[in-house]
Amino acid sequence: MTDGTSPGLDTPASAGDPPYLQLQGVTKQYGSLVANDDVSLSVGRGEVVGLLGENGAGKSTLMKVAYGLVRPDTGTLSLDGRPRTLGSPREARAAGIGIVTQEFSLVETMTVTENVALATMPLGRVDLAAARARVLSTLDETGVDLDPDAPVEALSIGERQRVEIVKALVHECRILILDEPTAVLVPQDVEALFSTVTRLRSAGLGVLFVSHKLREVERICDRVVVLRRGRVVAERPIGDVDARTLAALMMGDAEPPSTAAAGALGATDEPAPEEQPHAARQDGPARPRLAVADLTLVRSGRRVLDDVALEVGPGEILGVAGVSGNGQTELLEALAGTATPSGGRIELDGHDITGADVPARLERGLGRLTEDRRASVVGTMTVEDNLVLEDLARFTRRAGLLDRGAVRAHAEELIARYAIRARPTDRVATLSGGNMQKVLLARALARRPRVLLAAQPTRGLDVGAYAYVHEQLLALRNEGTGVLLISEDLDELLALADRLVVLLRGRVVGALDRADATPQRLGLLMTGGEAA
Numbered sequence: 001m002t003d004g005t006s007p008g009l010d011t012p013a014s015a016g017d018p019p020y021l022q023l024q025g026v027t028k029q030y031g032s033l034v035a036n037d038d039v040s041l042s043v044g045r046g047e048v049v050g051l052l053g054e055n056g057a058g059k060s061t062l063m064k065v066a067y068g069l070v071r072p073d074t075g076t077l078s079l080d081g082r083p084r085t086l087g088s089p090r091e092a093r094a095a096g097i098g099i100v101t102q103e104f105s106l107v108e109t110m111t112v113t114e115n116v117a118l119a120t121m122p123l124g125r126v127d128l129a130a131a132r133a134r135v136l137s138t139l140d141e142t143g144v145d146l147d148p149d150a151p152v153e154a155l156s157i158g159e160r161q162r163v164e165i166v167k168a169l170v171h172e173c174r175i176l177i178l179d180e181p182t183a184v185l186v187p188q189d190v191e192a193l194f195s196t197v198t199r200l201r202s203a204g205l206g207v208l209f210v211s212h213k214l215r216e217v218e219r220i221c222d223r224v225v226v227l228r229r230g231r232v233v234a235e236r237p238i239g240d241v242d243a244r245t246l247a248a249l250m251m252g253d254a255e256p257p258s259t260a261a262a263g264a265l266g267a268t269d270e271p272a273p274e275e276q277p278h279a280a281r282q283d284g285p286a287r288p289r290l291a292v293a294d295l296t297l298v299r300s301g302r303r304v305l306d307d308v309a310l311e312v313g314p315g316e317i318l319g320v321a322g323v324s325g326n327g328q329t330e331l332l333e334a335l336a337g338t339a340t341p342s343g344g345r346i347e348l349d350g351h352d353i354t355g356a357d358v359p360a361r362l363e364r365g366l367g368r369l370t371e372d373r374r375a376s377v378v379g380t381m382t383v384e385d386n387l388v389l390e391d392l393a394r395f396t397r398r399a400g401l402l403d404r405g406a407v408r409a410h411a412e413e414l415i416a417r418y419a420i421r422a423r424p425t426d427r428v429a430t431l432s433g434g435n436m437q438k439v440l441l442a443r444a445l446a447r448r449p450r451v452l453l454a455a456q457p458t459r460g461l462d463v464g465a466y467a468y469v470h471e472q473l474l475a476l477r478n479e480g481t482g483v484l485l486i487s488e489d490l491d492e493l494l495a496l497a498d499r500l501v502v503l504l505r506g507r508v509v510g511a512l513d514r515a516d517a518t519p520q521r522l523g524l525l526m527t528g529g530e531a532a
């Protein structure tokens with residue numbers, strides 16, 4: 001879409017045209033592990049292709065091959081029927097391939113136009129007027145709603161993602177790779193994204209849509225390719241499959257997932273909860289496991305947490321809903337002990353832990369599952385060592401030496417229980433995103449915490465793992481743990497939480513019982529549309 005024109009787009013496809021992108025026989029091995037095994041995949045003009053697979057199935061590796069980040073051991077990549085070697089993302093972009101991942105790379109203090117200019121023009125030759133014209137024409141062609149002059153720091157997560165889409169599109173983009181694009185979006189933003197994708201498809205772009213959300217894949221894709229353990233196990237037009245079949249294909253099970261699992265996953269339209277043991281909640285007066293009063297946190301002169309008060313009882317899941325960036329991260333940090341509140345009080349089982357450091361909180365029975373998984377593991381350390389990091393005393397023998405046998409046995413048990421696709425001795429940095437998340441979950445849940453702080457516990461997890469994590473959280477709650485569940489996935493909150501609070505601009509603006517909570521009410525509270 002350079003200079004306001006869109007070569008390749010608007011030109012009707014003819015039946016004999018080669019696909020825009022064709023990968024053939026792609027194999028990529030890491031040591032003895034085959035991440036992609038003879039994979040062939042094509043994306044045609046005006047086509048949205050879904051790429052599905054369990055955690056560790058090889059999706060990211062394939063995307064990296066298509067975007068010039070990973071060179072395959074064997075196999076070819078063709079664009080418009082011509083074989084190409086993509087040595088870097090820069091070459092991929094020049095060849096018409098764009099990618100939008102969950103991690104945005106935007107300069108917050110700059111405007112939309114400035115960010116696009118920075119990403120697309122050589123430094124020193126930035127022409128803001130030309131960049132603005134490009135942004136405007138791209139917005140016009142794609143129907144994306146965005147103010148080119150808005151500073152990025154004032155934009156919502158959904159709008160920031162649109163900036164990333166515009167950045168990808170201004171490079172004569174013909175193939176747009178969207179890597180789990182809805183994982184960070186609220187429902188309204190998902191709808192806006194889908195209408196953008198629909199519009200791009202009509203304009204002739206090819207889209208590779210990578211997702212774990214089967215209902216979304218069913219809705220937006222024309223064709224779906226399923227990977228299992230590095231191989232393509234199915235390729236079907238979307239009309240030939242339903243979410244349940246897709247789940248079974250991904251997992252390679254004869255048995256499709258249970259209704260509860262499929263519902264919780266968004267694999268069916270049925271809400272899941274009735275199959276889940278919600279009745280076990282203990283009622284009546286019990287001392288809260290976690291009690292938070294007047295919690296305030298000031299950052300850069302802004303009250304990012306403002307007089308937050310909440311309680312989580314034993315055997316209760318308190319859901320925290322909110323659009324990303326409304327204090328959820330700071331709440332978790334303040335409770336976990338990685339941020340110092342400016343005021344207020346935090347009690348765990350009646351003990352004041354407001355000034356306690358992280359190890360002291362862990363010792364008292366706090367468990368945490370932070371949003372930024374990479375910050376919670378040591379990538380250069382092995383899976384087995386990461387799994388005992390928060391429990392070193394339990395695995396340490398006399399003279400401060402780790403009991404290596406016990407560490408190995410612990411890792412083997414958790415790897416089997418959580419179906420983590422890794423060996424105990426693998427470095428965590430080499431794990432797929434979902435498998436890294438499973439390591440963190442296994443570590444947190446294995447400690448049987450008295451209070452578990454769980455932020456986005458299933459983000460990036462595949463069908464089987466999503467359902468399994470929900471079962472584990474409910475089981476933990478039924479054993480008496482108090483769970484504070486921070487999630488941007490409303491289906492997840494509604495499936496798991498006994499009560500819900502809504503955070504908006506650092507304040508609790510609403511509290512709802514499970515029975516009164518609907519996506520609509522939550523949505524209104526989250527956007528400030530309804531008073532508590």
Ligand SMILES: Nc1ncnc2c1ncn2[C@@H]1O[C@H](COP(=O)(O)OP(=O)(O)OP(=O)(O)O)[C@@H](O)[C@H]1O
Binds near residue numbers: 030053054055056432
């Ligand atoms: N740099 C690397 N070194 C070693 N192994 C790797 C490396 N990158 C990926 N792998 C392995 O390759 C396999 C495929 O990983 P990949 O990230 O492609 O999976 P994925 O389908 O994207 O998973 P997820 O849904 O969890 O993101 C995994 O077993 C992973 O551990």
